[in-house]
Amino acid sequence: GEDVEQSLFLSVREGDSSVINCTYTDSSSTYLYWYKQEPGAGLQLLTYIFSNMDMKQDQRLTVLLNKKDKHLSLRIADTQTGDSAIYFCSNRESNDMRFGAGTRLTVKP
Amino acid sequence: KAGVTQTPRYLIKTRGQQVTLSCSPISGHRSVSWYQQTPGQGLQFLFEYFSETQRNKGNFPGRFSGRQFSNSRSEMNVSTLELGDSALYLCASNPRVARGVSGANVLTFGAGSRLTVL
Numbered sequence: 001g002e003d004v005e006q007s008l009f010l011s012v013r014e015g016d017s018s019v020i021n022c023t024y025t026d027s028s029s030t031y032l033y034w035y036k037q038e039p040g041a042g043l044q045l046l047t048y049i050f051s052n053m054d055m056k057q058d059q060r061l062t063v064l065l066n067k068k069d070k071h072l073s074l075r076i077a078d079t080q081t082g083d084s085a086i087y088f089c090s091n092r093e094s095n096d097m098r099f100g101a102g103t104r105l106t107v108k109p
Numbered sequence: 110k111a112g113v114t115q116t117p118r119y120l121i122k123t124r125g126q127q128v129t130l131s132c133s134p135i136s137g138h139r140s141v142s143w144y145q146q147t148p149g150q151g152l153q154f155l156f157e158y159f160s161e162t163q164r165n166k167g168n169f170p171g172r173f174s175g176r177q178f179s180n181s182r183s184e185m186n187v188s189t190l191e192l193g194d195s196a197l198y199l200c201a202s203n204p205r206v207a208r209g210v211s212g213a214n215v216l217t218f219g220a221g222s223r224l225t226v227l
Contacts, residue, residue, distance in 0.1 A: 099144075100152075101150075102151055
């Protein structure tokens with residue numbers, strides 16, 4: 001099966017909060033990551049969380065980690081049109097990082 | 110400092126041809142990994158190179174190959190192209206010097222090479 005699974009699409013209105021969910025199977029990694037891909041570009045690191053943490057907040061971003069359920073989520077507060085992108089989670093520590101299909105976030109004005 | 114540079118950005122090939130894509134990592138980064146991105150399969154790992162050696166390989170046929178040079182620049186080659194090889198090929202570089210080094214493993218991606226096979 002897949003290492004990580006994400007829902008494919010999410011649509012929100014500008015100003016609302018967005019929550020992107022991810023489930024994974026391999027729990028051995030020390031860190032878990034969120035990457036963002038804007039149209040026509042490669043992936044860029046958005047944030048990551050140490051596996052011993054339950055939550056990490058970074059400005060408008062909040063990452064929640066439930067190790068028992070192997071569930072990772074990314075919350076974007078006050079979502080803006082510039083947040084429209086594809087978001088990938090990853091849980092592999094080595095350089096052969098495995099990503100899911102990504103969640104395409106669409107922000108409507 | 111310069112980011113990860115991939116060339117060419119766009120190319121069109123026909124079935125049966127071969128293609129070579131190039132990736133120049135961030136200066137000082139010795140690890141380069143390659144990914145294929147398609148709408149149907151998402152982002153899939155191809156292979157990883159470190160110090161001119163392939164360290165890991167994804168589940169792709171032998172038509173997909175790569176190499177890394179002494180200056181850490183990497184190339185990937187796809188022979189006997191098929192329609193299904195149409196994709197965005199992404200390269201990522203990483204400063205990690207060896208497995209097991211502590212700290213978050215942050216990949217820096219290039220903008221990709223978009224290959225269309227007709």
